[in-house]
Amino acid sequence: MGWKDRHSGARGYHHGNLREALIQAALNLIAEKGPAGFTFADAARSAGVSAAAPYRHFRDRDALMADVARQGFARFENTLSIAWSNGKPDAMTAFANVGKAYLHFARTEPAYYAAMFESGLPPDLDADLQAAGDRAFGVLRTASDALCALLPAGKRPPALMMSLHVWALAHGIASLFGRGDAGRRKLPMTAEELLEAAVLIYLQGLGFSPVAPT
């Protein structure tokens, strides 16, 4: 490697990892200025590269944005999946953990979240993107299936409906209340508490018996 230390900012004529660097730059710019607030040229500049360089890796700004969203969905899926933890220690607790993880992701990764849900790109723009989104939703679906299985056969709600309800609730709370400081509305409780209460009430309405708090 010689003088070219891979961990310093120094680089030669070739960047070496421009694709990832552009995604990272896009994330920073989205975090700063919102999903509409960055340009292709911005990303290039921010990655320390000429304005023409990104064209070697992405067709246009939307393609870059879509890649950020795709990566975001993959991480989101991973986060939710770890929180679900195969339903351990028990389905109810694990379900609540998924809800917390949802809001935690939206709060700590607002740039990914914005790229995923507020970029303005149609979800079916790209087959990979759509598949990544479906996989993330799949975790909610799996968790709902497991929870429904706890109810006696005659009283089981459709698990798909249940997962859509929980998704909408979590997304609604995240959008309206659970972001960094921009666009937030004031709340008498945390977003996490609000979501947890809503899910408990909802589950009770489905026939789950009340659970004592941990």
Next chain:
Amino acid sequence: MGWKDRHSGARGYHHGNLREALIQAALNLIAEKGPAGFTFADAARSAGVSAAAPYRHFRDRDALMADVARQGFARFENTLSIAWSNGKPDAMTAFANVGKAYLHFARTEPAYYAAMFESGLPPDLDADLQAAGDRAFGVLRTASDALCALLPAGKRPPALMMSLHVWALAHGIASLFGRGDAGRRKLPMTAEELLEAAVLIYLQGLGFSPVAPT
């Protein structure tokens, strides 16, 4: 009036109602290209006026956008208020009507809805804007109050929490599923049905007895 017919596109040197025309133009452009997809110059062109004219009425693009949002909230409040109809014929039915009206507004006025919730403007940018948003939310709050009052005193949930839950649910469903064709995800039922089911389950969880469908 002479040749100048107020109902034709013809106009003299003065536009007569440029402020409103710019808001209307902004709405059309938002509907076409999303809340980030229009510029001050676009709006002027679309209103048939020179690029410098809008400065007589709005400080900049954000001020125009804020006015669109403010007007949107006012109409939204009106719509929800009519749906609530002072709790007639009964609180439960009226509450369900508010939910339907919420989604109906989001679907039929996507441009207003986007300006209100997806413009990227901070809600506290403008005191008028914030007040308009608060008034719209106030309808949900009032409806929740009335519904809570039906429960025996010892079992009443906090009405504020309840209204936040319903708002988040409605907004989540509207954002994820209930829009024009852009950004929509496929659903096995309509957004209205999805919301109505969620609210019924939620209310049941709060202790409301199941209601027979109309």
Next chain:
DNA sequence: TGTACATCAGTGAACGCGCGTTCACTGATGTAC
């Protein structure tokens, strides 16, 4: 009713700027032999 004047809303030309995109190029890397 008419006239003079102030106010106002919109004009059009001008400017600097940054963006998207293309292009022939050049420096670095990898590979065949």
Next chain:
DNA sequence: TGTACATCAGTGAACGCGCGTTCACTGATGTAC
């Protein structure tokens, strides 16, 4: 191990374009008397 060559990733200059914004202006409207 060394050399020739192909491939690849990034350069920098260039272009046309539309945007935001300012400016002195001008045409229309309203009002005082």
